[in-house]
Amino acid sequence: MIGYIDFLCLIFTVMSGIFMVRIKKVKLPLFLNVTKILFLLLFFHYLSNSLEWLGISDILDPYEDFIELFEPYFLFMIVYLFIAEKSGESLKASEEKYRLLIENQDTLVVKIDPEGRFIYVSPSYCKAFGKKEEELLGQKFLPLVHEEDIGPTLMEMEKLYSPPYSCYIEQRAMTVKGSRWLGWADKAVFDKDGKMIEIIGVAHDVTERKNNDNEIKNLKTQFEYVLGATNTGFDLIDEDYNVLYIDPMWAKVLGDYSGKKCYEYFMDREEPCLTCGIPSVLKTGNTEVTEEYLVKEDRHIVVHTILLKEKVNGKRVVAEFNIDITERKKKVHDLRQALDDLKKSRLAELNLIEDLKFEINEKEEARLEIKKLNDTLEKRVEERTRELELSNRELEAFSYSVSHDLRAPLRHILGFTVLLNDAVQNGTIQDAVHDIEKIRESAESMGGLIDDLLNYSRTGRTEINVGTVKMKEIVLEIKERMMNENQSRDIEWIVRNMPDAECDENLIRTVWLNIIDNAVKYTSKKDKAVIEIGFEETDRTYGYFVKDNGAGFDMKYSDKLFGVFQRLHSKNEFPGTGIGLANVRRIISRHRGTVNAVSEGEGKGACFYFILPVKENIK
Amino acid sequence: MVQENEIITFLLFALVVIFYFINRQKLSGFPGIKYFLISIVFLLISSILTIIEGFFFEEIINTAEHITRLVSTVMLFVWAYSLRAKKGSAK
Known part of the structure; x- marks a missing residue:
């Protein structure tokens, strides 16, 4: 059992040793070397155990004592070297650094x-x-x-x-x-x-530094060029307003003020300017843009003030980018001036145009007025011409009538004068008396004609006094007068309502008198005369009429009714001089009215009417 | 019986372990130090067992001694392998 275990130990030790041998370089080589020694020791230890277990331990017998003797010594060496490795680590590291320093x-x-x-x-x-x-x-x-x-x-x-x-x-x-x-x-x-x-x-x-220096120099040159090209100055000012640096281009413009206080140099002041942006920038750290006027230089500048991150000599420093806007200001001022002038000029032009318009309007109005007056004048000329023509015709008719009618009594007078002469020579008194009587009658007749002519003439010259005339009252008055003068006759009067008229009362009374008198006269042969007096109104005229059932007339002679001494019936049939209706027409004409007469024929009565222009709409 | 070399071996392994615990912060970055330490500890246990096996339970303790040595060699192997692996990844 133990032999197996030791054998396994040997195998693992050998394998571990193989791995360690293959690892040639690690971070702590000395420590690894120590470990290798450990492996060697263990290797021998387990090898001896294994050989013993395999029954061939005799091979190592000569070395057993050595192994047993040196095994603890090896272990001591391991630990020593291990400790030495750790304690000497820093020293070796510094030695390594020194070596590297020397080498590099x-x-x-x-x-x-x-x-x-x-x-x-x-x-x-x-x-x-x-x-x-x-x-x-x-x-x-x-x-x-x-x-x-x-x-x-x-x-x-x-x-x-x-x-x-x-x-x-x-x-x-x-x-x-x-x-x-x-x-x-x-x-x-x-x-x-x-x-x-x-x-x-x-x-x-020092190549890097030189390159950096050159680069900085180039950058500075370019920076100064840009500043110069943009008319921008650059300076550095510390928190006590001491100017630390000013770029050369700007110094050429404003002078070198480095080392001085900006407000003293530019403003001749003893304390910072009120509009200065530096205090605000130092307080907030934000960039300030201000516009300033340099009194001493008479220049306007826009200042961009920026707080730098690095201090200089323990003081905070701001960088100022100064843009000279003096020329721009001047141009703006000139432009404004030009604009004002232009505005004034424009205003003057507008006023002139308005005056011209007004003048043109006035002239146009005057032209229209003249045209209107011309039209009126033409109308008036036409009217006058027509009146003149009418007057001429009347005058011709009048001359003819006067000469004709006045010749008749003259012929009578002349004729009876011859007869009177014969009667006086022949001694016939009665014939003489008769002839004288005829001469007298003719003279009276002639005198009557002349009186009528004088009245007619006065009618044409009398001044017209226009006023409101109560027409019905005049008609009723004349009716009463006619009834008194013709009490023997049977006349039926029909007088209708009629409005007042704007006209001359005396002249219009003459008109009514003549027309009504004609109606009474020309109905004298009727057993019962009917005379109707009335009024018909239009938009522009008053139409008054007198209608009777008298002698009437043939309408083809109606144009002669109103001529002087024109008569459609003989004097014996109906007495009169033939100047009444002529008077009527003259009066109505002078009122700018018209007069006319209609009849269905002889013996069928007649209707005379006259029309006056409306001055007021009277209803 | 206690042999001199066994005592010295025990003391040496004990010193190594003590040294480690004193300097464990410095050695924390050493590659695979955990496995190496375990291996040394087991060697320490083994040396202890070697000493006491002469007093009682000789066979059992002797077996345990050899087992602990086996564990120790296995841990050494793991440590050596981990070093190789780290070196490979570093490449």
């Missing part, structure tokens, strides 16, 4: 004699230039320097001959990594006689 350090150390020949080169230097120490010793260092840096290097090394006998040179050299910048700190060593015996040079690869 990039500090180059050389010694050269006053002629510039290598008398010592550090391994790092050899490694950097890919040369062996033997190759370099005794050689001059200058061939390894970039040709452009040889001059400055020699110039700088002149300082080694005067206190403090040291210099610092940055030069390019062609190393195995290519052209690199090396920063050399050189120190001269002198003997007791003051003679330079060697120069010790220590160098570091």
